[in-house]
Amino acid sequence: MPAETLEFKAELKQLLRLITHSLYSDREIFLRELISNASDAVNKVRFDALANADKLEGNTDWKIKIAPDKEAKTLTISDNGIGMTRQEVIDHLGTVAQSGTRAFLEAAKASAQGAGPGLIGQFGVGFYSAFMVADTVTVVTRGPGTPADGTKWVSDGQGAFTVEAVEKPGRGTDVILHLKEDAAEFLDPWKLRSLVRKFSDFIEHPVVMDEVTEKDGEKTTTEETLNSRKAVWLRNKAEVKPDEYAEFYKQISHDSDPPLTTIHYAAEGNTEFKVLCFVPAKKPFSFDWEEPKAGLRLYVQRVLIMERCEEVLPFYLRFVKGVVDSADLPLNVSREILQQNPILTTIQKSVVKNVLDALAGMKNVEFEKYREFYAGLGPVLKEGLTRDFMNREKIADLLLFESANTPAGQLTTLAEYVEKMPEGQTDIFYLIGEDVEPLRRSPYLEAFRAKGQDVLLLSDPIDEFALPQLGEYKGKKLHAADRGAAPTADDIPADVKEQFAPLVAAFKATLPETADVRLTKRLTESAAVLVAEEHGTSAHMERLMERMGRGEGKGKRVLELNPDHPAVQAARELHSKSADDPRVAVYARLFHEQAVIAEGSKVADPTALAARVNELIARDAAR
Known part of the structure; x- marks a missing residue:
């Protein structure tokens, strides 16, 4: 088949332009990325061979070879891993779908100047880091079980690439970098040794390079292994330095920052296994766009069996990266057996x-380090309230909240909330909305403030699902401040109820969209508020479901009136003088609409609301 020239996709052109012209500092990470890709390719063919030994083709001398050629000014990274077919080369090296390029570009633009190179591996575009040091990149590859013909891919990173068939006798991939004039340092064996030890010392497969020695006029070539290949998780914790942990974490997570904390231990007894895992310091750039997957790398006696084993880590802890190595599982373990x-x-x-x-x-x-972690990944941790019933209270103890009684920006915990509860308070109150600042001004808080009771203010979308699942904490029930009868309300005197009964009945008749109209002690400053029944759907939940395309229309809520408010009292007086006065219906609408706005929803007819307000202004000005 003759050589075929194809165009890169538009976003990939932007990426290559950015890598070539902007992400120029710290470019030595290209070697880390290419070695990591080679290691993944070897792991893949080893895993596939567990079920199909023919894929090995007798080629099991696993290694990654670095070959600098000063005369040709090329650096070649070779492996005997899974390799690629012609179509896979086109799919993986020429299109956006496999690379996460668009998200990389957005994150690179949003990141600080000079932070870009650290993002490259994190966004799955590590191969393209080669263009930071190379004018042209050539890839020669062949997959297992295919004819001796391989595939050759060549590009200068300017917008197009060529693909053609070539002869390649063995399975695997050669990445050949035709280095730029100012990248000659990467042909220096000493430089290459130091980079491998810095970035790839923990790769389980040997990273080798030919070493030529001369004695008595005779040259001898031997293969030198550059990495220690000491699996960090198998070493004694006391022997591992913090920077070794940090580098291993960066290798497996592609995060550019060191981890928040490292968890390294060996379990002994009836079941023996070793664990090394890391919690990120903050939410990685790629976390929101990449396919959500949970699990640790599963090794059986140092052989990688599964890249992401979901059975050893629940979904709500998917931000944790690491490995677990078991001595008790069989090497040919299948997913069905694992389950x-x-x-x-x-x-x-x-x-x-x-x-x-x-x-x-x-x-x-x-606490401050934990707070930074929680700011990005707290909502993910909250998912555990709905999934992990055994550890629900442990998870609850990790949650941080703003509250009505804490200064803006300060955070409290459930334990601190309970400790500060005034005498007589039996429930933990919370209020959920899109943003904390509007919640601080919400009329739902008025009665709680009057009694010195605090209310947790929540603004994560998961809160509507997670907090009800928690149910209670330390024997204290969690209660939504905008649902049911106000738990802090005093009984309204019978004579007050009697005085307002005709107005309440008139409002009910005027507002069929409400479930009920009643008096309340929930309010001390506002005139009216809408509340859901105890087990009803809140306005915030309705808005969330609508955004998710699962809205089923607005449910009916209860309009509560503050009998002590001058506006409500004026409406009562007007109705008592003339029950047929059309202004009574206008006021009913206005009380309802202001309550709709206060709960964070949109009024059904803003034009009609404006007309009613303008009519009041005109009437007042004419007096």
Whole structure:
């Protein structure tokens, strides 16, 4: 098949332009990315061979080879991994779908100047980092079980690439970098050794380079292994330095920052396994766009069996990265066997306990670091309230909240809330909305403030689902401040109810969209408020469901009136003098519409609301 020239997709052109012209500092990370890709390719063919040994083709001398050629000014990184077919080369090296390029570009623009190179691996575009040091990149590859013909891919990173068939006798991939004039340092064996030890020392496969020695006029070539290949998780914790942990974390997570905390331990007894996992310091750039996956790398006696084993880490802890190595699982373990294996249940319980304990320790000892972590990943942690019933209270202890009684920006915990509850308060109150600042001014808080009671203010979309699942904390029930009869309300005197009964009946007749109209002691400053019944759907939940395309129309809520408010009293007086006065219906509408606005919803007819307000202004001005 003749050579074929194809165009890069538009976003990929932007990426290559950015890499070539802007992300120029710290460009040595290209070697880390290419070695990491080669290691993944070897792991892939080893795993596939567990079910199909023919894929090995007798080629099991696993290694990644670096070959600098000073005369040709090329640097080649080779592996005997899974390789690629012609179509896979086109799909993986020429299109956006496989690379996360668009998200990378957005994050690079949003990041600080010079922070870009650290994002490259995180966004799955590590291969393209080669263009930071190379004018042209050539890839020669062949997959397992294919004819001797391989595929050659060549590009200068300017917008197009060529693909053609070539002869390649062995399975695997060669990435050949034709280095730029100012990148000659990467042909220096000493430089390459130092970079491998810096970035890839923990790669489990040997990273090798030919070393030429001369003795008595004779040259001898031997293969030198550049990486120590010491699996960090198998070493004694006391022997591992913090920077070694940090580099291993960056290698497996592609995060550019060191982790918040490291969890490293060995479990012994009936079930033996080793765990090394990391909690990120903050939410990674790629977290919101990448496909959400949970799980740790699963090794069986140092052989990688699964890249993401969901059975050892629940979904709500998907931000945790790391490895678990079991000596008790078989090497040919399948996903079906994993789902039924009690060893995995034991490992998961152990990992979850240690992660939650580590987070609790961080919260108690280094609160500011924990707070930065929580700002980005707290909503994900809250998912555990709906999924992990066994650890629900442990998760609840990790949650941070703003509240009505805390200054803006300060955070409290459920334990602190309970400790500060005034005598006589039996429930924990919370209020949910889109943003905390409007919640601080909400009329729902008025009666609670009057009694010195605090209300937790929540603004994460998950809160509507998670907090009700928690139900109670330390024997205290959680109660939404905008649902049901006000738990802080005093009984309204019978004579007051009697005085307002005709007005309440008139408002009910005027407002069929309400479930009820009643008096309340929930309010001290506002005239009216809308509340959901105890087990009804709140306005905020309705808005969330509508955004998700699952809205089923607005439910009916209760309009509560403050009998002590001058406006409500004026409406009562008007109705008592003339029950047929058309202004009574106008006032009913205005009380309802102001309550709709106060709850954060939109009024059904803003034009009609404006007309009613203008009519009042004109009438008042004419007096």
